[in-house]
Amino acid sequence: MKHRWKTSGLPGWIGFIILMIFLLFPLYWLIITSFKHNMDIYRFPPQFIPRNFTLANYRAILNDNSVVRYLFNNLLVSSGTTLLTLAAASLAGYSLSRYSSVFGSVTRTALLSTQMFPIVGLILALYVIFRNLNLINTRFSLILSLSAVTIPFSTILIKGFFDDIPRSLEEAARIDGCPRLKTLFSIIMPLSKPGLLAIGLFTFMQAWDDFLFAITFILKDSKRTLSAGIAMKFLGEVSYDWAQVTTVSVAGVLPMFILIFLFQRNMVTGLTAGAVKG
Amino acid sequence: MTRNSKTGDRLFGVLLLVPSILIVGGFIFLPVIQSVYYSFFDFKLTRKKLPLLWNGGANYRGLWESGKLQNAFFITFQFMLIVLIAVFLIGLLMSLAMNKGRKAERTARSLALLPWGTPTVIVALLWSWMFQPEYGVVNFLLMHFKIISEPLGFLVNPDTALASVAVAAVWRQLPFMFIMLLAGLQGIPAEMYEAAEIDGASPRQSFWHITLPFLRNVIRSSILVTIITNFKQFPLFWTMTGGGPMGRTETLAILTYKNAFVNLNFGVGAAVAASWMLTLILFSLLYNRIFKEAEY
Numbered sequence: 001m002k003h004r005w006k007t008s009g010l011p012g013w014i015g016f017i018i019l020m021i022f023l024l025f026p027l028y029w030l031i032i033t034s035f036k037h038n039m040d041i042y043r044f045p046p047q048f049i050p051r052n053f054t055l056a057n058y059r060a061i062l063n064d065n066s067v068v069r070y071l072f073n074n075l076l077v078s079s080g081t082t083l084l085t086l087a088a089a090s091l092a093g094y095s096l097s098r099y100s101s102v103f104g105s106v107t108r109t110a111l112l113s114t115q116m117f118p119i120v121g122l123i124l125a126l127y128v129i130f131r132n133l134n135l136i137n138t139r140f141s142l143i144l145s146l147s148a149v150t151i152p153f154s155t156i157l158i159k160g161f162f163d164d165i166p167r168s169l170e171e172a173a174r175i176d177g178c179p180r181l182k183t184l185f186s187i188i189m190p191l192s193k194p195g196l197l198a199i200g201l202f203t204f205m206q207a208w209d210d211f212l213f214a215i216t217f218i219l220k221d222s223k224r225t226l227s228a229g230i231a232m233k234f235l236g237e238v239s240y241d242w243a244q245v246t247t248v249s250v251a252g253v254l255p256m257f258i259l260i261f262l263f264q265r266n267m268v269t270g271l272t273a274g275a276v277k278g
Numbered sequence: 279m280t281r282n283s284k285t286g287d288r289l290f291g292v293l294l295l296v297p298s299i300l301i302v303g304g305f306i307f308l309p310v311i312q313s314v315y316y317s318f319f320d321f322k323l324t325r326k327k328l329p330l331l332w333n334g335g336a337n338y339r340g341l342w343e344s345g346k347l348q349n350a351f352f353i354t355f356q357f358m359l360i361v362l363i364a365v366f367l368i369g370l371l372m373s374l375a376m377n378k379g380r381k382a383e384r385t386a387r388s389l390a391l392l393p394w395g396t397p398t399v400i401v402a403l404l405w406s407w408m409f410q411p412e413y414g415v416v417n418f419l420l421m422h423f424k425i426i427s428e429p430l431g432f433l434v435n436p437d438t439a440l441a442s443v444a445v446a447a448v449w450r451q452l453p454f455m456f457i458m459l460l461a462g463l464q465g466i467p468a469e470m471y472e473a474a475e476i477d478g479a480s481p482r483q484s485f486w487h488i489t490l491p492f493l494r495n496v497i498r499s500s501i502l503v504t505i506i507t508n509f510k511q512f513p514l515f516w517t518m519t520g521g522g523p524m525g526r527t528e529t530l531a532i533l534t535y536k537n538a539f540v541n542l543n544f545g546v547g548a549a550v551a552a553s554w555m556l557t558l559i560l561f562s563l564l565y566n567r568i569f570k571e572a573e574y
Contacts, residue, residue: 016375019368023390026449029415030404042413045422084301092298099291107295114306116558118510120531121551124538125309125316148305151298174283180290209397211513216539227399231517235403242407249400256395264388268457 030253033246034058041242057247066221067248070229073139074252077225078207080143085150085203086196092151093158094184098170111152119149123216130217141217142225146207154199157270161195162188198270201263205256226252310555317548337549346525346533347550353440354529354554358508360444361451365504368448369455374489376456377463387460394453402517405446409433433519436526443518443527447508455500462496463489498569502562509558530554 033041034057036050061067092111096104126145127136135141165188173183189196214228224232230252234245260267317338320331341347376387393401408416409432417429432442466489474484490497512531515521521528521536528536530550538547 012375015371019372020386020390023393023449023452026404026408027392027396029408030400033407044413045418046413046415088297088301091294095291095294099287099294101288101291103292104295107299110307111298111302113559114302115506116562117306117310117555118531118534118551118558120510120512120534121555122306122309122313123535124544124547124551125312126305128312128544129305129309144301145305148301151302155298180286205395209399211397211399211516227397227513230403231399235517240407242410245403246407249403252400253396256397257392260391260395261388264391268461271454271457271461 027253030246030249033242034250036243038243057243060244061247061251066229066233067251069222070224070226070248071251073224073229074208074226077139077142077146077210078204080139081146081150081207082200082204084143084147085154086200088147089151089154089199090158090189090192090196092155094162094188096155096159097162098167108156111155114149114152119212123212127216136217137220137223139218139223139225142210142213145213145217146210150203150206154203157202158192158195158199161192161198165191194266194269197263197266201259201267202270205259208252208256313548313555314552315548316544317552319545321545321548322543333545337545338553341546341549341553346528347553349525350528350530350533350550351554351557353525353527354509354531357440357444357447357511357527357529358505360441361447361508362501362504364444364448365451365455366501369452369459372452372456373459373463377460387457390456391453393450394457396450398450398513399517401446401450402514405442405449406433406518409442434523436523439519439523439527443514446514446518447511451504451507455504458496458500459493462493466492494569502565505565506558506562509554 032048032050035053035055036047037052037054037056040047040050040052092107096108130136130141130145135144169187169191170183173187178187209227210225211227211231214225215231218224218228221229221232226248230245230248234241234248316330318332318334320333320336372390396404408414411417411429411431411434414429414432416432417426420426421429430438432438470488470492471484474488479487510531511529512535515527515529515532516535519527521532530553534547534550534554536547537543537550541547
């Protein structure tokens with residue numbers, strides 16, 4: 001181990017500390033701004049430690065129905081997308097792993113190529129499609145479009161996990177007369193839990209992050225999700241209400257931070273499983 | 279195995295793919311094809327009933343003659359390059375420094391991941407707040423350390439706007455690059471370094487001849503992800519600058535969206551979209567070709 005690259009003494013440590021400050025100070029700033037009184041927020045020089053600590057901004061947010069609704073809608077859309085993606089991607093990934101065919105390899109190439117298409121480029125045509133389907137202003141339109149974006153990556157990722165499960169399990173099940181679908185659900189899926197967890201987490205995070213679909217397909221405030229809601233509600237006015245913006249932001253960031261702390265290991269294995277194999 | 283079970287296998291394999299094909303086909307491939315199709319038509323959302331009027335390449339010509347398409351390509355490319363270089367170099371140094379797995383470093387590692395979990399719009403808002411001209415903390419710090427003498431309007435000044443958005447992008451993407459490279463480093467067997475040292479290799483030599491070659495796959499995929507992410511970056515620009523000041527942050531994504539949903543001119547928006555989709559596809563084909571040739 002000691003032959004790996006060593007932090008080169010003092011300069012290395014200073015660089016490391018500057019980097020950590022760069023990464024963490026903005027989050028500290030976000031959080032303390034949300035605990036400051038409005039008059040302290042617009043003070044220059046700014047207070048690096050809030051002198052008059054207050055919960056007033058949080059109380060205001062909790063009493064504001066629309067913010068609670070944004071959070072709820074975001075949770076609904078992200079969970080829906082995660083479920084749909086898990087279902088579709090695990091089936092497709094299994095098929096690509098086990099039943100190789102020309103059709104399968106065409107599908108695989110097609111899925112990989114979607115990573116290249118910019119969403120902004122296709123969103124106007126997507127808008128026309130949803131308008132024809134009467135899905136504008138529905139959260140379902142967000143679930144469908146987000147799933148279309150997350151399924152390809154998830155399929156490729158979960159295929160890698162299935163590839164690591166020995167085929168002899170299926171052969172044994174077949175000899176015992178177990179139907180294919182039952183083999184998949186009662187033997188293979190339980191063994192792929194880490195992979196399913198990883199793609200579920202990525203999908204949830206990506207759906208939680210959505211802004212573009214939400215500002216384009218949702219025009220009613222009651223159906224808005226978090227990112228779109230914050231941008232529309234608090235940034236439309238002439239001067240921004242930074243106390244409110246930072247407080248809502250903390251609420252939007254917190255679920256992601258909890259996920260990272262709980263599942264950091266699973267995410268890292270998931271992310272790198274695909275990349276290291278190439 | 280009977281013939282019957284073979285056709286059964288084939289059918290089962292195809293059936294499993296159906297849900298994904300329907301969703302991805304219907305909501306990605308179909309709109310991509312339609313976008314390209316619309317780009318040759320006079321298609322404005324303001325008209326209720328739409329007889330699409332073929333106008334040949336007028337959308338493309340108009341964009342080219344106004345110089346907006348070239349400008350957007352230039353800005354997008356500039357942005358992508360700044361972010362890529364910063365993220366890759368800093369990420370590489372950071373992963374080399376933290377590749378030890380001591381307990382303190384593991385905690386630092388999960389803290390360092392937090393920006394990656396911050397939703398992009400919140401990243402944009404947070405940095406807008408810190409870059410704020412009158413009360414912003416960045417101005418205060420830079421003035422305090424005597425780097426600048428008077429407050430800067432980072433996002434409204436044409437000279438600093440693009441770089442300021444790039445800082446926000448680097449902040450969010452650095453953890454991803456770091457984690458990918460770190461995982462790659464940890465996959466390198468320690469014996470390689472031991473053997474190199476016995477053979478008298480200097481640390482620099484082992485870096486160029488062991489570390490980098492082993493990291494090739496990881497570097498290839500994380501650089502591609504970074505390039506694509508920044509090429510299509512939308513929320514940061516839309517929230518922080520909206521394409522201003524004076525078009526200095528008007529990327530391809532912003533130009534597409536403005537034409538389609540602000541000017542309500544789908545035809546022109548689609549023309550912008552089609553030109554950069556084509557660029558991305560050509561680029562990624564070329565990219566994989568280059569990396570394949572470098573293989574040995």
